[in-house]
Amino acid sequence: xxNWSVILGIAKTHLLTKMKSTVTATLGxxxxxxxxxxxxxxxxxxxxxxxxxxxxxxxxxxxYNEIRPSENQPISLYGDFKDAFNMVHSIKPKQNQKxxxxxxxxxxxxxxxxxxxxxxxxxxxxIFYLSGSIELGGNLVGVDIMEEVxxxxxxxxxxxxxxxxxxxxxxxxxxxxxxxxxxxxxVGDRVQISTVAGDIFPLKIVGIYQSGIADIDNVQSFANxxxxxxxxxxxxxxxxxxxxxxxxxxxxxxxxxxLEKQFNIKAIDINEANAQFETGSNxxxxxxxxxxxxxxxxxxxxxxxILNMLIYEKMKDIAILKATGFSGRDVQYVFMGQxxxxxxxxxxxxxLVGFVLSRLIDQxxxxxxxxxxxxxxxxxxxxxxxVIGITFALLSTFVAGYLPSNRAKKIDxxxxxxxx
Numbered sequence: 001x002x003n004w005s006v007i008l009g010i011a012k013t014h015l016l017t018k019m020k021s022t023v024t025a026t027l028g029x030x031x032x033x034x035x036x037x038x039x040x041x042x043x044x045x046x047x048x049x050x051x052x053x054x055x056x057x058x059x060x061x062x063x064y065n066e067i068r069p070s071e072n073q074p075i076s077l078y079g080d081f082k083d084a085f086n087m088v089h090s091i092k093p094k095q096n097q098k099x100x101x102x103x104x105x106x107x108x109x110x111x112x113x114x115x116x117x118x119x120x121x122x123x124x125x126x127i128f129y130l131s132g133s134i135e136l137g138g139n140l141v142g143v144d145i146m147e148e149v150x151x152x153x154x155x156x157x158x159x160x161x162x163x164x165x166x167x168x169x170x171x172x173x174x175x176x177x178x179x180x181x182x183x184x185x186x187v188g189d190r191v192q193i194s195t196v197a198g199d200i201f202p203l204k205i206v207g208i209y210q211s212g213i214a215d216i217d218n219v220q221s222f223a224n225x226x227x228x229x230x231x232x233x234x235x236x237x238x239x240x241x242x243x244x245x246x247x248x249x250x251x252x253x254x255x256x257x258x259l260e261k262q263f264n265i266k267a268i269d270i271n272e273a274n275a276q277f278e279t280g281s282n283x284x285x286x287x288x289x290x291x292x293x294x295x296x297x298x299x300x301x302x303x304x305x306i307l308n309m310l311i312y313e314k315m316k317d318i319a320i321l322k323a324t325g326f327s328g329r330d331v332q333y334v335f336m337g338q339x340x341x342x343x344x345x346x347x348x349x350x351x352l353v354g355f356v357l358s359r360l361i362d363q364x365x366x367x368x369x370x371x372x373x374x375x376x377x378x379x380x381x382x383x384x385x386x387v388i389g390i391t392f393a394l395l396s397t398f399v400a401g402y403l404p405s406n407r408a409k410k411i412d413x414x415x416x417x418x419x420x
Contacts, residue, residue, distance in 0.1 A: 007330060011337035022342065025306040029346025029397065030353060032299020033389045036292050037354020040385050042361055043288040045378035052153065058270050059243035060252045063259065065098055066266035100265055103239035115247050118151040120144050122241040123228045130192040130200065131183040138179065138219035140193060142228030151245040160187045161207025170227055173203040177210035178218035193231070201231050296392050304400035332405045339401020340394065347393025351386050
């Protein structure tokens with residue numbers, strides 16, 4: 001029966017007597033795991049920030065009236081040509097309203113769905129911003145601001161002012177940061193907006209909105225839904241868009257197709273709206289995990305080489321152990337014990353090194369005008385990465401110790417003694 005206390009005692013003695021090799025092997029594990037933790041935490045944190053930057057501004061499902069040509073052209077309704085191949089040039093879009101028909105009943109229906117976290121109405125209006133002699137074209141989006149705060153990250157993008165200030169002011173506006181800079185306006189100032197029809201309305205700036213995407217910040221601002229309805233002279237049921245946030249985002253695509261057929265309006269799911277960005281995100285994640293796995297594999301080979309040399313240095317000890325009655329399996333356990341001790345100590349130290357380096361990166365200042373709400377580099381402290389790190393440390397040292405120790409088990413002590 002194997003005496004584990006003796007086995008581990010011998011393994012400990014071997015490690016302490018060859019301190020240089022032990023420290024080298026342990027540091028190989030430490031820096032391999034530490035580099036893995038640091039890289040994967042930083043890269044996934046960065047990818048998550050980029051994903052949030054785009055995806056958090058995109059609803060899971062976006063419903064609106066799409067302008068498109070009529071499916072049935074006049075010529076197709078003429079019976080004499082029903083069996084002919086008809087070619088119609090310069091097809092014009094059909095005349096339809098931008099507003100969603102029966103928007104309020106649709107919103108009530110959506111909010112009763114258990115998979116719908118929230119559904120918010122929006123009214124998008126094309127306007128001109130007027131400030132002195134400056135006239136800029138852009139969009140004014142009417143929203144239920146407190147629902148937008150609950151369902152999206154819009155509050156994180158308000159760099160001056162508060163959502164409550166807009167909610168409490170019927171003539172307030174969250175002005176895009178690019179527009180505010182171009183017109184030299186700030187919170188408390190007034191900006192005049194002109195509709196396409198030429199009507200002019202003064203609005204008080206209660207906040208500055210900056211999404212980090214210049215194409216948005218240079219043209220888009222937000223106001224209360226009833227404010228934009230009043231500016232356009234429309235009724236309270238006039239809504240051009242409905243944004244839906246789901247509990248289970250995986251259901252976005254089938255639900256969008258179902259809503260499109262049910263209400264005869266265009267419904268775009270988040271995957272369709274961000275197909276190109278999703279591809280880029282997947283490639284970034286693939287590169288991150290490929291580099292991380294490569295780091296772990298390189299560390300594993302280093303551990304194997306060090307342990308292999310360690311066993312060659314211990315040939316005389318192997319002969320003595322076998323000569324004094326230790327079986328080949330006991331000898332193997334001795335060297336496996338050394339490998340696992342190195343893996344455990346090196347793995348734990350690697351996790352600590354990785355965590356400390358991640359914290360240093362997390363505290364490093366990261367300032368950019370495009371992302372005003374982010375002040376330090378993003379780091380992902382997902383515990384899964386730490387579990388993977390210590391598991392790989394133990395697994396790699398087990399394999400690295402098993403292969404040479406299995407050879408040590410078969411060594412004939414007589415040949416070693418004769419060779420000396």
